[in-house]
Amino acid sequence: MKITRHNITPALAVEQLRRLGIPPEEGVKITKEEGWWSRHQWPDKESEEKFRDWAIGEIKRVFRMSKKAAEREFSWFNLAYGLKSAGENNE
Numbered sequence: 001m002k003i004t005r006h007n008i009t010p011a012l013a014v015e016q017l018r019r020l021g022i023p024p025e026e027g028v029k030i031t032k033e034e035g036w037w038s039r040h041q042w043p044d045k046e047s048e049e050k051f052r053d054w055a056i057g058e059i060k061r062v063f064r065m066s067k068k069a070a071e072r073e074f075s076w077f078n079l080a081y082g083l084k085s086a087g088e089n090n091e
Contacts, residue, residue: 003058012055013037013081019051020083041084048085052078 001024003011010031017027020040030036042048052074059077060070 003062005062008059008062009077009081012058012077015055016040016051016081016083019047037081037083042086044086048083 001007001011001014010028013031013036014024014027017030017040018024020043022030042051055077056067056070056074059065059073060067063070063073065073
């Protein structure tokens with residue numbers, strides 16, 4: 001899937017799940033469920049950081065913005081749809 005301004009949020013969400021080993025087709029279905037992000041967790045901090053770095057680069061590229069602005073936009077995405085951090089207990 002080519003990432004554009006119109007599909008970046010679902011593309012980032014599906015990519016998070018793909019990095020957990022969930023096929024993209026299944027990831028699209030999962031992201032349509034209510035509260036899907038709270039049922040998945042990063043296996044380790046390194047995986048989470050690699051996704052963060054990749055996502056910031058994609059946001060920067062798609063919206064042609066500075067790294068600082070892309071980091072700010074990623075923070076909003078992560079707040080709304082980010083997976084739980086490794087070892088985080090939110091129950």
